[in-house]
Amino acid sequence: MVTALLEFHETGFAYNGARVLEGATAALAPGELVAIVGPNGAGKSTLLSVCAGLRPSYEGACLYAGKEVRAWSRREFAREAAFVPQSLRMEFPFTCEQVVLMGRAPFGDGLFEREEDFREAERAMELTDCAAFRNRDFRALSGGERQRVVLASAIAQRPRVLLLDEPTTFLDLKHQLLIYGLLRDLRNQGVLVVTVTHDLNLAASFADRVLILHRGRQRACGAVDEVLTPAVIRDIFEVECTMIPQPGGGRWIAYGR
Amino acid sequence: MGGSALTPARFARILAVCGGACLMVLLVAPWIGPAHVDPRKVMAGIAPDTQIFFQARLTRVLLSVLAGGALATAGVIFQALLRDSLADPYTLGISSGASLGAVLAICFGWRDAGHLPAVWIAALMGASAALLMVIGLASHGRRVSSFSLLMSGVTVNTIAIAVILLLQSVASFGQSFAINRWLMGSIESVEYSTIAGLAVIVLPVLIYAWRGARSWNLMAAGEEWASTRGVAASRFMWSGFLAGSLITGTVTVITGPVGFLGLIVPHALRLWFGADHRILLPASFLLGGAFLACCDTVARTVMSPVDIPVGVITAMLGGPFFLWLLRIRQKRYWL
Numbered sequence: 355m356v357t358a359l360l361e362f363h364e365t366g367f368a369y370n371g372a373r374v375l376e377g378a379t380a381a382l383a384p385g386e387l388v389a390i391v392g393p394n395g396a397g398k399s400t401l402l403s404v405c406a407g408l409r410p411s412y413e414g415a416c417l418y419a420g421k422e423v424r425a426w427s428r429r430e431f432a433r434e435a436a437f438v439p440q441s442l443r444m445e446f447p448f449t450c451e452q453v454v455l456m457g458r459a460p461f462g463d464g465l466f467e468r469e470e471d472f473r474e475a476e477r478a479m480e481l482t483d484c485a486a487f488r489n490r491d492f493r494a495l496s497g498g499e500r501q502r503v504v505l506a507s508a509i510a511q512r513p514r515v516l517l518l519d520e521p522t523t524f525l526d527l528k529h530q531l532l533i534y535g536l537l538r539d540l541r542n543q544g545v546l547v548v549t550v551t552h553d554l555n556l557a558a559s560f561a562d563r564v565l566i567l568h569r570g571r572q573r574a575c576g577a578v579d580e581v582l583t584p585a586v587i588r589d590i591f592e593v594e595c596t597m598i599p600q601p602g603g604g605r606w607i608a609y610g611r
Numbered sequence: 612m613g614g615s616a617l618t619p620a621r622f623a624r625i626l627a628v629c630g631g632a633c634l635m636v637l638l639v640a641p642w643i644g645p646a647h648v649d650p651r652k653v654m655a656g657i658a659p660d661t662q663i664f665f666q667a668r669l670t671r672v673l674l675s676v677l678a679g680g681a682l683a684t685a686g687v688i689f690q691a692l693l694r695d696s697l698a699d700p701y702t703l704g705i706s707s708g709a710s711l712g713a714v715l716a717i718c719f720g721w722r723d724a725g726h727l728p729a730v731w732i733a734a735l736m737g738a739s740a741a742l743l744m745v746i747g748l749a750s751h752g753r754r755v756s757s758f759s760l761l762m763s764g765v766t767v768n769t770i771a772i773a774v775i776l777l778l779q780s781v782a783s784f785g786q787s788f789a790i791n792r793w794l795m796g797s798i799e800s801v802e803y804s805t806i807a808g809l810a811v812i813v814l815p816v817l818i819y820a821w822r823g824a825r826s827w828n829l830m831a832a833g834e835e836w837a838s839t840r841g842v843a844a845s846r847f848m849w850s851g852f853l854a855g856s857l858i859t860g861t862v863t864v865i866t867g868p869v870g871f872l873g874l875i876v877p878h879a880l881r882l883w884f885g886a887d888h889r890i891l892l893p894a895s896f897l898l899g900g901a902f903l904a905c906c907d908t909v910a911r912t913v914m915s916p917v918d919i920p921v922g923v924i925t926a927m928l929g930g931p932f933f934l935w936l937l938r939i940r941q942k943r944y945w946l
Contacts, residue, residue, distance in 0.1 A: 408835055432841035439835060445694045446831050446886035451616055456832065459825050460841035465889055466619055511840070 359384050359546050360405060360515055364414035367400050375400045376413075378572045380565060382548065384514065387541040389557035390550045392567035393591055398550040399440070399519050401567065405548065406437040406517050418515070432460035436513035440520050442504050444492050450503045451488040454479055457510035471510075478509040481536055483529070497524030505533065509540075516540060518549040522556065534560045554607050558582055566590060582607070617887050625890055629897040636901040637676060640908045641668040645915035667800050674806055675798045675907040675921070676900035678866050679876075681813045681858040683899025686873030687891050688820055688855035691831040692848060693757050696881075699873040700859040703764030703852070704741045707771035709863040710794060712737020714775050717789045718782050730793070731864050738860035741767050745852075754845045757834065760852060795920035796867035798907045805865065812861045816854045817896055823847070827888035871925045872903060875933050882936055902929070 358381035366376035375397035382388055390398045404412045410424040418426065418434065426434075436457065444453075457478070458471035467475075479485040482502040487495060492503060501524050508516060516537070522530040530553075537547045538560055551557050557564055558578050565575040568590045574581045587595050587607070597605040641664055642648055648668070652660035685700035693702070700706060715721075716733035723729045748763030749755050779790050820827070826847055829837035838844040859873075876899040877891065884890045906924040913919070 403835075406839055408838060428838060428843050429841035432839060435839075437835075437839040439833075442832060442836065444832060445696055446691075447881055448828070448832065448886045452828070452885070452887060453832070455616060456829055456836075456840060459829055465822075465824065466617065466622070472616065 358382060358417075360416075360418055360548070362401075362405070362414065362416040365401070365404060365416050366413040367397075367404055367409050367411070368413075373570060375404070375567075375570045378414075378565075378567070380572075380575045382546055382563075384546050385541055385544045386563060387537060387547045387561050388549070388563045388565060389561035390548065390565045390567065391552070391554060391557055392573075395569070396567040397570040398567055402517050402519055402548065402550050403437075405515075406435060407431050408437070429460050432511065434513060435515040435517060436508035436511040438505050438508045438516070438518040438521050440523070441497070442492075442500065447491050447493065449489050450484060450492050450495070450506075451475065451479070453492050453503050454484075454488075454506045454510050457507040460511065474510045474512060475506075478506040479503075481509060482506040483532060498526060498529060501525060502529065502533070505536075509536075513545065515546045515548070518547070520550050520552065522551070522553065530556065554582060554587070558607060559604060617889055622890060625884055626893060626897075629894045633676065633897040633901040636904045637672060640672045640904050643908050644668055644912055670800050670803060670806060671798055671907060671911070672904050674801055674809070674865070675904040677806065677809050677813055678798065678862045678869065678900075679872055679903025679906075680896035680900030681809075681817070681862045682869060682873045682903075683876035683895040684817055684820065684892055685855045685859045685862075686899075687877045687888065687895050688827075688851050689873075690877060691827045691888065692851050692855065693761050694831060694833065695761075696878055697874070698761075699870075700855065701868060701870070701873070702768065703745055703760065703856070704767035704771060705738050705745075705856045705860045706863040706868045707768045707775070708741020708744075709734040709738035709860055710868060711771045711775055712740075713793050713864075713867070714778050714790050717786050717793065718778050734864040735860070737771075738856075738863065741771060742853075742856050742860065745856075755848050755852075757848065760848065792920075793867045796869035796922040797918065797920050798866055798869075798903070798910070801865065809861060809865060813858050816858050817892070820851070820854050821889070821892045823851075824887075824889040824892055827851070827892070828886070831886065831888070866921075868922070869903070869925060870922045871929055872899060875925075875929045876902060879933060879936055 361381045363379050365378040367374055378401050390401060392398050400409065403409050404416055405423065407423045407426060416423045454475045455467055455471065458467055458474060462468050462471065479488060482505050484499065484502045484506055487499060492500065495503065501521060505521055522533055525533060534556055537549065541547050561578060563576060564578055564581045566573045566581060566586065573590060574586065584595050584597060587593060593609050596608045598608050599605055646663055648660045648664050653664045682700050689698045689700060689702060690696050712733035712735065713730045716730045721729040721733060724732055744767050745763050749759040751759065779787055782790060826837065826842045829840050829842050830847060834844045877895050880891055880894050880898065884894060903921065903925065906928055907921045909928065910919040910921045910924045
């Protein structure tokens with residue numbers, strides 16, 4: 355067993371007294387792809403943002419490399435972990451390349467990006483298939499294109515942990531698969547990938563483990579086959595489903611009767 | 612291809628053009644005015660040309676370059692801080708605080724202290740009071756968000772304006788005139804020591820802001836965005852708010868509120884050079900200063916001997932220019 359990189363124990367969070375997350379407990383290792391699933395308001399994004407260091411007033415423990423996330427300096431943490439928000443609303447005319455290069459901000463102290471920074475940005479844009487609109491105004495892109503640029507910015511950070519909040523919401527089918535394929539590649543290179551998603555089929559086919567949240571509480575965390583069963587899906591998502599075996603192993607989850 | 616990424620070469624190119632424009636205004640504007648000034652007499656130190664040039668005109672041009680540059684830069688800072696391109700140096704109430712101080716001084720006929728006008732001292736106190744109020748209202752512990760900053764700033768602004776209106780309605784005719792004059796904002800000839808004092812406050816703050824330009828880029832995209840890319844967001848917001856308030860307050864104390872500039876100059880420059888704050892901050896200072904100096908030259912020339920309030924000129928010249936800028940949709944950045 356590889357030692358855990360990101361570990362939370364009895365982690366909870368309350369917004370102005372309203373408890374939205376409690377008792378989340380798991381240990382995540384490098385080279386794992388973990389999907390966080392659950393209905394709306396289950397606390398998925400909250401758990402993710404606690405891990406990203408955006409909610410320093412969390413309860414319980416949330417350790418990155420053995421040290422509480424809130425104790426990390428923001429800059430040092432940004433060299434370790436990258437966060438992909440659900441969406442990025444931009445007021446000013448930054449180009450896509452500029453947005454991607456922002457991922458290099460935690461590295462280097464100078465006023466200008468270094469050769470290496472441009473190289474990393476270039477690579478990230480190619481991986482996410484967005485080099486073609488590098489010089490376009492970020493605000494002029496479609497939702498899916500923006501999502502790829504934001505992901506590129508996170509990949510340019512060369513993170514050891516990649517935290518994603520619904521990275522494929524606005525993507526067309528081709529790019530959904532492209533992005534999940536990319537996440538799997540990163541996983542294979544030893545990156546810990548944690549993604550919040552509503553698409554159980556994507557979670558089932560790409561994730562190593564699934565963490566299920568329901569009304570702020572963790573209901574399960576384990577291998578896809580053990581955790582994503584029709585009974586659990588009925589119980590938590592309140593929908594009926596059937597499992598259809600895939601030709602090459604694995605299963606599709608078909609909703610409805 | 613004309614990439615959007617900022618290389619040192621592109622930075623130097625843009626800075627050279629902006630610096631050149633600013634320098635040219637500095638060199639040319641003092642010669643323009645209602646009275647003819649003969650360069651030879653100025654060089655030879657013959658009255659009154661020398662006095663007109665050095666005491667009346669050059670100080671005014673220098674003041675307007677510093678004030679215009681400071682206001683445009685403060686505009687950039689507040690817009691990035693609030694993530695709103697309609698924010699300006701006056702949105703968060705600092706200058707209304709300064710105005711309220713000045714109006715109080717006018718209404719109560721406070722006497723000048725030493726060689727400093729009472730209005731300046733009162734304006735300074737007003738700006739500080741407004742600053743402290745916004746800080747008190749916006750902070751939750753040591754944390755702050757752009758939303759809480761906006762809400763408290765706008766509230767302080769509204770209250771200060773309401774009190775100004777109240778005072779104005781009970782003031783005498785003469786006081787009311789003086790109040791109006793202050794509220795319109797104007798560039799006047801000042802002592803060199805005043806310009807030096809202003810420069811000592813404004814220039815270090817600008818350099819400080821510019822050194823954090825990459826963090827400003829992140830902040831302009833969002834607090835969480837900045838936070839997950841290595842910026843201690845709350846602390847950075849406080850420092851930015853203080854920096855912007857300090858230069859806005861100091862300038863307002865001397866010139867009164869000069870509107871429009873802090874809104875239009877950053878926006879125009881974003882259209883030309885893009886949103887990168889490494890360029891936007893210094894370019895706003897240089898071209899904001901040049902723009903205000905040009906406006907002031909027009910203000911003291913076109914209807915002489917009447918001095919038109921410079922805020923009127925910034926809006927009347929800047930407005931149509933700005934509309935024209937918005938009309939021509941450009942595909943690529945300049946330079």
